[in-house]
Amino acid sequence: MTYAVIMAGGRGERFWPKSRQKYPKQFLPLISSKTMLQITVDRVKKFITPDKILIITAENYQEIVYQQIPDVPRENIILEPCGRDTAAAIGLAAVIIQQRDPSGLMVVLPADHYISDQDRFIEVLQGAEAAAAQNHAVTIGIPASRPETGFGYLSQGELYREHQGIPFYQVKKFTEKPDLAKALEFLEKGCYFWNSGIFIWRADLIRRLIAEHLPVLAAGLEKIEKAVGTPSFPQTLKKVYEGLPRISIDYGVMEKAEGVLMAVGDFGWDDVGSWNALESYKKKDQNGNILEGRGVLVDTKNTMVQVSDKVVATLGVHDLIVVENEGSILICHKDKAQDLKKVITALNERGYKEIL
């Protein structure tokens, strides 16, 4: 059987001050009236029933997930006692799935991405499912459409097969976020794909790959596995999880594993990674402005404003992002939206922890 594992534990600092540590990106209605997590679950429900959808998140987001996703059974909401990056989260999900179906497949999906062509998305995932059933680790590569420096890349190896109209390539290499020159080179060469963070594999295969490349994590997962279904599970999970290595599945496993296949995900994808990314989902006025909330934009161009409490007035500005939410105001040049982490760090250093 095929399970979906939706990764919803992220902290999402890139939408501060809308996103907060207590309420990160995946739980916000950033691009429609539904939250990113709700959109993700809706998308998955078209080919996986709710009883086989697992959501893995942090303990303190439990209530938010219950509220936002009432039709996924509560026993499918996996709570991490602490954040240990994606390798541990995926390993934990694999353990749970193996308990339910030792030969189960898992589709791993970030909770906060946008996909435009839902039908093609399902086609590609079902194609990938077929390959995963034949014991391949499959990752989805997105055709690069701009010299993006914020993503990891997959370099395309030989064509493995074309299955139901979906090409599968060997992955030659996982490449970390490039600089602009490198990103331009990748785009020109045309054989580099964005690493979407969407994976499809059998649970037992990823356990084996973890055992091979991350033995400390593998040992921890075995301890957790033994406690599943026993009264001591929560304590064991908490104790063991804290000691797990903090590493991503890309660094920890995928970069080292051999024989990984890449399915081409030509379904229109965006990680909605910064305030800038929201623009394409909003309606602009004739000056390229977006105003959500109360206010006036005078002699203002290409500016996105979201206010909740206050009435805002802009005058003679351009290319700004202005967001006011719960005690905070961000005023950011669009070219610097990628650097929002600097703001979080500065606010943290100055002791403004209550608004983070």
Add this chain to the structure above:
Amino acid sequence: MTYAVIMAGGRGERFWPKSRQKYPKQFLPLISSKTMLQITVDRVKKFITPDKILIITAENYQEIVYQQIPDVPRENIILEPCGRDTAAAIGLAAVIIQQRDPSGLMVVLPADHYISDQDRFIEVLQGAEAAAAQNHAVTIGIPASRPETGFGYLSQGELYREHQGIPFYQVKKFTEKPDLAKALEFLEKGCYFWNSGIFIWRADLIRRLIAEHLPVLAAGLEKIEKAVGTPSFPQTLKKVYEGLPRISIDYGVMEKAEGVLMAVGDFGWDDVGSWNALESYKKKDQNGNILEGRGVLVDTKNTMVQVSDKVVATLGVHDLIVVENEGSILICHKDKAQDLKKVITALNERGYKEIL
């Protein structure tokens, strides 16, 4: 005897959202811990005692003036029933002064200007007082130091006399706010002075000049004069004042009057006319930023931020004015601070009257 007449009825839209219709510029502590009105009164008190200081303001600012200026007697706070610009206000003050001293002098001073050299200010005013006692209408001209387009100008005529080190010139012409080319020309020629709005004259002289150039106003003032000291004064004032022409003393009288003298006001003067003007009174950090309130300025240059409720974060911006106050946020490019009226108009049109 010499009376000071401090003009404190202005609406001061140029410091929105700090200034509000209910609380305009002259009542705000913009450049120090004292308000502009308090600074003005303190300055005047060095040569005129509080019992001869009159403050003319709008009815709805009565309580603010009482609170901010407790040592000026309440009978010296003249309340305009409605705004009718400076000619009417000065005429009303002249009527009141004539009641107290028919040959009284009056020094007319805006309540919201900055003067750096207090001693020189007093010297110049005392020199002007002497000329006014000899029945001259005296205005103070400020040596222009930049091609300012926001001020009216006085063009210097012949030297009338030099008195106690203060040159007095005939005023050749009052010139309205020039465009930049004109202002540059004025600056180059060197014989143009800024019109400070500070005037010194006998009350009976300005009444005569009003009678000559603004007969409708003069007739109204006579009606008011007859009611002074009677129980019907408030009703008469209200009724008559509403019918007075709405015109400034410059347009209505000074531009037409002959023999006006200009004393050179070389005491360091600024009308503190926009958010930009505040910068010179504030301490900047090494990036040219000013932060009043809580927040962080990251990769930010030459930006002035004043927040009261919220924590602010700026990122990658420059040359902005950011002000948050009582339900409102302004984000304005420094080059556009002069256009703040456009924001007020836009907010008014959009129905956000409660924050104006």
